[in-house]
Amino acid sequence: MADSTNPAPQDPSKLKISTPAIDQAPVKRPWNTTTIAAVAFLALFTIGGVVGILQFVDSEKKRTLRDWQTQMGLVAETRGAAVETWLSSQFDVLRAIASNESQKIYIDTLLNESAEADQKEGAENFLRNYLKKMAEANGFFTPPPVLEINANVVREGVAGIAVVAPSGQVLVASEFLPALKEDGFIDVLKENAARQRGLWNMRLDGEGQPSLGLIVPIYPVDAADNAKPIAYAVGLKQVAKDIFPLMTQPGENLKSGENYLVQEKPGTSGNTVQFLTPRREPLPNGTKPMTSDCPNDTETSAAAFALKQPGAFGIRPSYANVPSLVLGRKIAGTPWVVVRTASEEEALGPAKKRQTMMLIGFTLVLGLASVSMGVAWKHGAEIRASAEAQRLKIAAERFTGFSKFLRVITDNQPTAIAAVDAGGKYSFANRTLAEAAGITTEEVAGKTMPAVIGPVRAAVYQKINKQVIDELYPGWPADKTEGKWQPQKGRHEFEEGGKKKYTKTDHIPLRGDRDHPPGVLLIEQDITEFIVEREKRERMFRGLIAAFVAEVDSRQANAARTNARLIGRIARGGAEEMGLSPVEAEAAELAGELMNLGTVSLSQDLLSKGGNRNEEERTKYREAILRSADLVSGLEFEGPVAEVIRQAQERADGSGYPKRMSGDAILPAAKVVAVAKRLVDLIQGQEGPVQSLDQALRTVMSEAGASLDRGAVAATVDFLDNRGGRVKVGLS
Secondary structure, three states, X not given: OOOOOOOOOOOHHHOOOOOOOOOXXXXXXXXXXXXXXXXHHHHHHHHHHHHHHHHHHHHHHHHHHHHHHHHHHHHHHHHHHHHXXXXXXXXXXXXXXXXXXXXXXXHHHHHOOOOOHHHHHHHHHHHHHHHHHHHHHHOOXXXXXXXXXXXXXXXXXXXXXXXXXXXXXXXXXXXXXXXXXXXXXXXXXXXXHHOOOXXXXXXXXXXXXXXXXXXXXXXXXXXXXXXXXXXXXXXXEEOHHHHHHHHXXXXXXXXXXXXXXXXXXXXXXXXXXXXXXXXXXXXXXXXXXXXXXXXXXXXXXXXXXXXXXXXXXXXXXXXXXXXXXXXXXXXXOOOOEEXXXXXXXXXXXXXXXXXXXXXXXXXXXXXXXXXXXXXXXXXXXXXXXXXXXHHHHHHHHHHHHHHHHHHHHHHOOOOEEEEEEOOOEEEEEOHHHHHHHOOOHHHHOOOEHXXXXXXXXXXXXXHHHHHHHHHHOOOOOOOOOOOOOOOEEEEEEEEEOOXXXXXXXXXXXXXXXXXXXXXXXXXXXXXXXHHHHHHHHHHHHHHHHHHHHHHHHHOOOHHHXXXXXXXXXXXXXXXXXXXXXXXXXXHHHHHHHHOOHHXXXXXXXXXXXXXXXXXXHHHHHHHHHXXXXXXXXXXXXXXXXXXXXXXXXXXXXXXXXXXXXXXHHOOHHHHHXXXXXXXXXXXXXXXXXXOXXXXXXXXXXXXXXXXXXXXXXXXXXXXXXXXXXXXXXXXX
């Protein structure tokens, strides 16, 4: 539509624009609809401001609750996971017994009615010693009393391991195993007949201590898939010292924060909630485990709410009748739920005070703004009224002169400027456009876009023009109601005369009136030379970076010869997965590639040590990475490459180097580069023994939320495992 050659300038001195004298006499104006509308606007502004302030404060309250829900969910999840891990470890002990093929032979001997008595006795003795050893090694034993008296008194056992027949008969057991004749045990044994494990729920044993039973089936040697168990490995133990400490959250910073286990109390038809672990209140000693309960009412009990709706978040009275935030987490394979509570006053009190102050402050500001607007409007209305008649008087005289003036301005612009209607017909064009088409500006008026600039460019531009006009007047011409005034921009690439042509366009909607339909002010700039030159510089710049990276990587240990390039690729993939802008993603990739640049000053011996460097050498290596930032700080990048390199050694928990930055103080691009470098260093043995990609990913995921940013880790793992990242970066 236009080339880059500037048109010959016109002489604006030939314009004749006269300005008649303006009468300064004030003009009085009566109270009319405009004044009424202004007053109504001021009232609506005040009302709307109040509504907006209330909505903002309400959104702040909801955001605070969401933050607390996330925090309490994390605590409940970690406590629940700790209990599940402990349960799994106890079942693993019994599975080791159940899967021991040599022990199965002895069990078969005990079950074989035709076996000799001495064979059965030998099998029983061997199994008893084996079970005793396993029980003592894994806590399934009855500890001796504090003051043990040597007397002929039969001790009552509270723990042990036994092999039990499907009928419930104890075939062999470790010492001091309590009797297994309760109805509850037989019921669990029956339920476990078709399962891989069973749980004899927590109860108080003979010593008044919480005790738990676990059951694992024992199958015959070389059993088929549908084989029935020949016996069961049963373990009983007191669990207070094992489970109760798991309810304590490391780093707890809430005085009222409390975690405990609950379940529906057996035999109450679900009407009662039973507290399995000790409660903190009443002070000073709290309550003993399994000695307290409450009605199963989700409206009046936080414990009942968490038990009924695990994972839900709410505010309910605690067992001490204190309004509290509550969230529960179900323990898999058990009737238990971990309940996390915290006093509403302690958790939300500071936020409520802050929100109240915000409400008061915003209200005062709004009131002041409304009063100021009223005063300013009144004063401005008086001034405008006195000048309105004079402006109308000279408007017609100025119009003609101003039109000429605009023509001079537009004709002396290097860009092509035109006004076109919805049908693509020109109503105005500047000299730049006309000369590019080889015609005069008068000849352009009334012609269509394909006739002036060609069908290819015309089709692209007209498509955008139509979108702009349709947004401004969705129902034109039947409905002339104005919609959204939304200019659009575009960058285009065309093939003209066998050469690439690049243009940049602005499409500004023109409102319709009585005499003119709606149209578009189209401004086109030829940016071909700029694009070609920029692409040339970018290729050269990228080539220099690649050469630097190759030289630096060649000095690394043999296993890390692709260290920088691999970090850059993974960092870019993670940044894009995080939703960072193209500029931030590019900065992450360049930072990953260039962060080892400063290591050229280090000795080859230090670089070749990889994960075997001592603390002094690690410090030198960190300082060398900072030098990388200094080396590239003078180069012009679109993104903050140097600052990303400086922050790439920082850690989310504040344990990084050099400034111990943490959280949101670290750039998002630096967070993802830190994850990428950590992952590549693990794979290439720069942080200890060489790990496989899967091992390194597990290591990085275990550090998420601590030293590494959780979002950056999740994005990097998702990129590698779910977006084909392994193939893209060359780790497949």
